[in-house]
Amino acid sequence: PASLLTGLDFDPAGQCYVSLSAVNITGQAATTIDFLGVGSYSLWKDIELDNPNLYYHGRTFDVSGGVGIDWSNSGVSLSVKASEVNMTFKAQNGSDKTQGNRAYVWVFVNGERSKKILLTSGEHTYNIATGLDPKEITEISVIKSTEATFSYIDLTGISVKGSLEKYEPKIKKIEVIGDSISAGYGILSEAGATGFRAVEEDSTYTYAALLADKFNAELTLLASSGSGVFMDSSGLVSGKTSASGKPANIWPDMYDYSVAARGQRGSAQSITKKWDFTNDHPDLILVNLGTN
Numbered sequence: 001p002a003s004l005l006t007g008l009d010f011d012p013a014g015q016c017y018v019s020l021s022a023v024n025i026t027g028q029a030a031t032t033i034d035f036l037g038v039g040s041y042s043l044w045k046d047i048e049l050d051n052p053n054l055y056y057h058g059r060t061f062d063v064s065g066g067v068g069i070d071w072s073n074s075g076v077s078l079s080v081k082a083s084e085v086n087m088t089f090k091a092q093n094g095s096d097k098t099q100g101n102r103a104y105v106w107v108f109v110n111g112e113r114s115k116k117i118l119l120t121s122g123e124h125t126y127n128i129a130t131g132l133d134p135k136e137i138t139e140i141s142v143i144k145s146t147e148a149t150f151s152y153i154d155l156t157g158i159s160v161k162g163s164l165e166k167y168e169p170k171i172k173k174i175e176v177i178g179d180s181i182s183a184g185y186g187i188l189s190e191a192g193a194t195g196f197r198a199v200e201e202d203s204t205y206t207y208a209a210l211l212a213d214k215f216n217a218e219l220t221l222l223a224s225s226g227s228g229v230f231m232d233s234s235g236l237v238s239g240k241t242s243a244s245g246k247p248a249n250i251w252p253d254m255y256d257y258s259v260a261a262r263g264q265r266g267s268a269q270s271i272t273k274k275w276d277f278t279n280d281h282p283d284l285i286l287v288n289l290g291t292n
Contacts, residue, residue: 044160045162047160049066053079053164053166053167056076057074057075057141057220058071058072058221058222059071059222059258060074060076060258065154066155066156068152069144069152069153070260071222072221072223073145073208074143074221075142075143076155076158077141077142077169079137079138080165082132082163083132083133083161084161084162085128085160086128086157087125087155087158088125089119089126090122090123091119092151096118096120096121099196099197101151102146102150102198103118103152103198104116104198104199105145107128107142111139125159145184145204146201146202147184147260148260149224150196151198170216170217172216172218172283172284173281173282173283174211174215175220176221176285176288177222177255178221178223178287178289179224179227179292180223181291183201183223184206187200203221208221208286209221220280220282224260226292227249228249228290228292229252231250232292236249237250238252256274257274258274
């Protein structure tokens with residue numbers, strides 16, 4: 001008999017729906033059979049990092065092949081109809097080796113904590129979320145919880161097994177400028193702990209994050225341990241550098257830039273990446289400095 005494939009479609013989970021009609025005699029009504037076939041077809045889609053449906057939190061910036069994410073609580077959010085989401089990150093060399101420069105990110109699914117990931121040295125792809133309902137919209141956020149003073153990462157790829165949907169950012173915005181307290185230095189440490197351990201720092205538990213959550217507001221967190229207004233914790237003032245060549249960790253010298261002056265990327269990149277204030281208009285700016 002003559003056969004005709006009349007319908008072929010794939011849903012976001014990669015399932016194939018087929019409608020098959022068979023006609024034996026010219027003019028005879030077709031007999032139609034609909035069936036569902038599940039095979040190896042995968043509907044993974046790579047998302048361009050400048051896609052308008054991606055929302056970047058905090059001060060991020062363009063780097064070669066990706067988006068630089070340095071500051072505490074900076075990151076990316078997206079809404080998907082998908083069963084899985086993967087992201088590729090490039091972490092600084094040695095991110096997984098020493099407590100001094102480990103980069104951690106939190107994954108939030110529909111506003112709830114899902115998992116915390118230690119990014120390993122070099123460029124790797126991580127499974128961000130799996131087992132999602134591809135027929136429902138899911139909101140995914142990946143937020144850096146360690147500060148720029150000790151670590152940085154580049155987002156170099158996003159893939160979804162399904163479709164990217166329109167993301168609706170929060171209407172209100174709070175900006176917090178602070179030092180180690182605002183960065184969450186030691187916030188997860190045990191009593192009596194001394195020294196810096198990246199695993200004990202977590203900006204997502206700070207007063208700044210709680211405040212933004214309470215008011216359902218977007219948060220830009222600019223926090224650098226040891227920073228000050230006139231002088232930093234090591235006694236440096238504007239225009240002075242440390243013995244290792246790092247500039248003073250003071251906010252009049254840092255505020256206008258995308259990258260922290262004392263960040264792991266180095267001062268050379270710090271002073272060349274001016275922040276664009278065109279669309280950055282916080283409803284509230286909170287300055288919590290002076291401890292150092």
